[in-house]
Amino acid sequence: MATTSENLTAYELTGHEPWKAFRAREQRSLEVKRDAVLQTAAKMFLEVGYRKTSMSQLAQRLNITKPALYYYFRNKEELLVECYRAGIDSIEAALKGALECKGNSLEKVRSYIESYATAIVTFDFGRCVATLDDSELSDQARRQVRNLKRRIDAAIRGYIEEGIADGSVASCNAKMAAFAIAGAINWIGNWYRPNGALGAEEIVAEFTRLLTSGLHPCPPEPATSKQARNSASGSTRNGRSGL
């Protein structure tokens, strides 16, 4: 006779399930706490710089003890590497939209710029990738981070090359065009403030238009940039320069 749940006692039915469920809940709780630590570290790195953030200050801000902090992350460098990793994950997730774009290569480039700029203005981790100095990392961690960055760089360069080949993008040096786009967008991380006068959507729309159509008045304006036009009055929270 086949054993079914009807033939089992309550203990046999659950087996070790209560412990499994407990461990799963405990694991999720640890992950939530680890994420909270990482989010707070990213905010502090962006506010005062990586070097000026200490593990003691971070523990204080989180209202936990230093040993509790070290339970989640071995050291400050591990926090930085994980901020980079989370940032690159969020950028890559945003860029999936560009992969699904059905237009020509210029439209794919535009979609890429829009997604990348969105990731930078939306996620603290994205801004960490754009602005934190990876020379603070050990050689091994830096190599790891640079490999991750290279994947993103290769994607935009590929779209530009395809666009040159199909005529939708002006003949140019694809490598330098990718550098110019990455530079302009990454720089947003240096001046953008989440609650500043320039809104995230406005920035994304304006950068998308500027980096595809340039400053010339002649090319047709893409639909995405309409909301940003004629809005020259914005200023960043602290009036900083873009340099």
Add this chain to the structure above:
Amino acid sequence: MATTSENLTAYELTGHEPWKAFRAREQRSLEVKRDAVLQTAAKMFLEVGYRKTSMSQLAQRLNITKPALYYYFRNKEELLVECYRAGIDSIEAALKGALECKGNSLEKVRSYIESYATAIVTFDFGRCVATLDDSELSDQARRQVRNLKRRIDAAIRGYIEEGIADGSVASCNAKMAAFAIAGAINWIGNWYRPNGALGAEEIVAEFTRLLTSGLHPCPPEPATSKQARNSASGSTRNGRSGL
């Protein structure tokens, strides 16, 4: 009788002039040495980062003693401030060309981009302004440096606003356009290597074209960018990504 040189002895004729000449020569020699110290500091800051450069390593590279080094600069922060100052001077000097440009506002913007990019790829000090982290500075020094940067930022924004008014530049948010241009050009400092595969002139021409005409194939191409077109084979020395 008026005293003329004919009535004076050799000693009276020269007076203290030999000492004056000696002191002037000594002063010039000090300035030359101080410049050499600053140039070497800029190179080391760019190569290994500000924080990882020590006064001992700098003295060793210059083949002078540490007390000799401290004779020229009080501390590492003073070296950083002076690198910024020299960089901003070199950028402002390059930008004077843009002021003399007789074209319309778009041509002035183009001339500005060309001059700024030239300053970044030509001068180590220019790259210091573009890439070194000013959060390393004391509050007072940082304010000083940010004021200097703001002057440059205001200039490009002004040209863009003039261009929007006279119709030579597409209607856009001048503040963000200035940020995008500054970001793309400053980022050059992160990937450019003086003896790398991408030449300085090629970079300047390509960035000037990209940042004014964008990626659209339709706008007329400015004369300055011709040498960079169809040259998509360049690579930076260490194959780094532009991110």
